[in-house]
Amino acid sequence: MSKHIISAIQGVGHRTLEGIRRLGRATLYFLLVLWKSGTSLKRFGLVVRELYYFGVLSLIIIVVSGLFVGMVLGLQGYETLQKYGSETAVGTMVALSLVRELGPVVAALLFASSAGSAMTVEIGLMKATEQLAAMDMMAVDPVARVVAPRFWAGVISMPLLAAIFSVMGVFGGYLVAVVFIGVDDGSFWSQMQSNVDFRVDILNGFIKSCFFGIAVSAIAVFEGHDSLPTAEGVSVATTRTVVTSSLVILGLDFILTAFMFRGL
Amino acid sequence: MTSETLVEISDLNFAYDDKRAILKGVNMTMKRGQLIAIMGGSGSGKTTLLKLIGGAAKPSSGYIKVSGQIIHALGHNALYAMRRKMGKLFQFGGLFTDLSVFDNVAFQMREHTDLPESMIRDLVLMKLHAVGLRGAHHLMPAELSGGMARRVALARSIALDPMLMLFDEPFTGLDPISLSVIGSLIRRLTDDLGMTSIIVTHDVQETLSIVDYVYLISNGVIAAHGSPDEMKSSEKPFVHQFIHGEVDGPVPFHYPAQAYRQDLGLEDIFV
Ligand SMILES: Nc1ncnc2c1ncn2[C@@H]1O[C@H](COP(=O)(O)OP(=O)(O)O)[C@@H](O)[C@H]1O
Ligand SMILES: [Mg+2]
Numbered sequence: 179m180s181k182h183i184i185s186a187i188q189g190v191g192h193r194t195l196e197g198i199r200r201l202g203r204a205t206l207y208f209l210l211v212l213w214k215s216g217t218s219l220k221r222f223g224l225v226v227r228e229l230y231y232f233g234v235l236s237l238i239i240i241v242v243s244g245l246f247v248g249m250v251l252g253l254q255g256y257e258t259l260q261k262y263g264s265e266t267a268v269g270t271m272v273a274l275s276l277v278r279e280l281g282p283v284v285a286a287l288l289f290a291s292s293a294g295s296a297m298t299v300e301i302g303l304m305k306a307t308e309q310l311a312a313m314d315m316m317a318v319d320p321v322a323r324v325v326a327p328r329f330w331a332g333v334i335s336m337p338l339l340a341a342i343f344s345v346m347g348v349f350g351g352y353l354v355a356v357v358f359i360g361v362d363d364g365s366f367w368s369q370m371q372s373n374v375d376f377r378v379d380i381l382n383g384f385i386k387s388c389f390f391g392i393a394v395s396a397i398a399v400f401e402g403h404d405s406l407p408t409a410e411g412v413s414v415a416t417t418r419t420v421v422t423s424s425l426v427i428l429g430l431d432f433i434l435t436a437f438m439f440r441g442l
Numbered sequence: 443m444t445s446e447t448l449v450e451i452s453d454l455n456f457a458y459d460d461k462r463a464i465l466k467g468v469n470m471t472m473k474r475g476q477l478i479a480i481m482g483g484s485g486s487g488k489t490t491l492l493k494l495i496g497g498a499a500k501p502s503s504g505y506i507k508v509s510g511q512i513i514h515a516l517g518h519n520a521l522y523a524m525r526r527k528m529g530k531l532f533q534f535g536g537l538f539t540d541l542s543v544f545d546n547v548a549f550q551m552r553e554h555t556d557l558p559e560s561m562i563r564d565l566v567l568m569k570l571h572a573v574g575l576r577g578a579h580h581l582m583p584a585e586l587s588g589g590m591a592r593r594v595a596l597a598r599s600i601a602l603d604p605m606l607m608l609f610d611e612p613f614t615g616l617d618p619i620s621l622s623v624i625g626s627l628i629r630r631l632t633d634d635l636g637m638t639s640i641i642v643t644h645d646v647q648e649t650l651s652i653v654d655y656v657y658l659i660s661n662g663v664i665a666a667h668g669s670p671d672e673m674k675s676s677e678k679p680f681v682h683q684f685i686h687g688e689v690d691g692p693v694p695f696h697y698p699a700q701a702y703r704q705d706l707g708l709e710d711i712f713v
Contacts, residue, residue, distance in 0.1 A: 307536060308533070309539070312530070312537075317522040317526045
């Protein structure tokens with residue numbers, strides 16, 4: 179009995195140490211990517227290529243999800259606000275929810291599962307098929323040439339995608355509230371305009387999505403490069419990217435929200 | 443041909459972890475212009491040795507010198523400068539799957555030189571011509587057969603005319619014709635470009651017919667070395683077994699195990 183307990187405790191300790199070691203490796207890797215980002219600046223074409231690839235990969239899902247989330251917000255918001263006779267505030271509600279929270283968070287979750295996992299698979303397969311080792315033997319640094327451009331493309335596209343998500347969401351809310359239900363057009367927009375603050379709401383939302391972009395891209399490239407060079411290794415790494423990124427996004431969101439809107 | 447030493451390996455020891463030594467006290471000398479084979483069974487440490495020569499791993503003790511410089515003592519930039527003079531053909535080719543055959547071969551020229559595109563085009567076609575695939579320059583790696591992919595990888599690795607070429611298992615997974623095509627290509631390119639080439643392989647017949655010198659490694663130590671003729675006529679039991687591909691000999695067929703009877707649970711009955 180006591181043997182089982184001891185081995186259970188040992189197991190927990192072992193996994194904790196392993197987790198800490200992994201976190202350490204990931205942090206060092208992140209610094210390495212930053213250190214070797216010079217090439218990405220000098221040859222920005224490399225980043226643009228990846229930007230196109232990952233941007234296009236996520237665009238459809240971001241546009242469609244943004245539209246539907248906005249439409250649902252419009253419906254729910256109208257139902258609730260109408261009880262208090264303030265249904266014209268529905269525009270404000272939709273816009274604030276999107277710009278502050280849902281835009282950055284949902285776009286980041288979608289980005290992690292589409293572009294993030296693609297990044298992991300791509301780098302993992304390049305490792306498994308010796309492409310990265312071959313590049314290194316050709317005296318071309320794989321971190322500078324392959325990893326850093328993908329990382330920066332992820333970092334740049336995240337706020338753009340979040341912005342597109344929010345715009346589509348506001349449009350979805352407008353469709354439902356104004357076009358279908360018949361809320362007054364002028365008050366929908368004017369209330370939104372006067373109640374959404376550029377610095378507090380839009381800028382903070384933008385900062386959030388920048389953090390998410392850095393987190394998701396860093397996790398995705400690390401998992402890809404750290405994967406075991408087999409088919410199974412790559413598939414495990416891909417799952418890890420999606421799960422870890424999602425948890426990190428939600429955790430970060432709570433912390434950032436606490437700092438930004440409660441002024442902790 | 444000069445008889446100047448290009449690669450010198452001295453008392454080299456290496457282990458991936460503390461448990462098991464992979465290479466134990468390896469000594470080798472390779473002269474410029476030679477084509478050298480390192481042979482041995484799977485898992486005997488051949489790929490590891492190539493990694494060490496290319497600077498992708500550091501020895502636990504001993505050293506490898508390439509053209510007078512100790513590889514593991516080089517910093518990042520010096521190592522990269524050295525690697526520009528080396529080429530390596532990987533076991534699985536390692537072609538960039540998102541680039542065409544042409545762009546794969548042009549990769550190093552574009553990364554490391556400021557040559558105008560028109561000159562790169564001529565050079566790439568020349569290298570592809572040398573491996574007989576000039577007509578395939580527009581194809582993607584996925585459209586190539588195994589033998590063709592290997593030849594493209596070969597063209598890519600000689601793109602900058604290396605002084606030292608490393609080949610990791612260039613013959614595995616090829617049909618007999620592609621196999622001898624690759625074999626004679628390696629010999630011809632070594633002579634034409636004045637390179638020194640090291641082939642790691644366990645394909646005995648093809649290798650003995652093209653190389654100048656052979657090292658046979660077994661369990662991380664050099665079991666024998668000599669010219670192909672010396673190897674063929676060697677009386678040493680291990681060399682004989684390896685070269686002639688016999689099933690049993692000094693290298694046992696059975697992985698170490700407890701007595702067979704015991705594994706079958708017969709021990710109790712028969713004692
Ligand atoms: N990255 C690694 N980590 C730990 N052990 C390894 C690694 N690579 C190879 N090995 C072990 O080292 C030994 C030699 O491997 P290798 O050099 O690939 O042999 P060969 O190329 O002769 O077949 C094998 O037993 C293998 O299991
Ligand atoms: Mg090998």
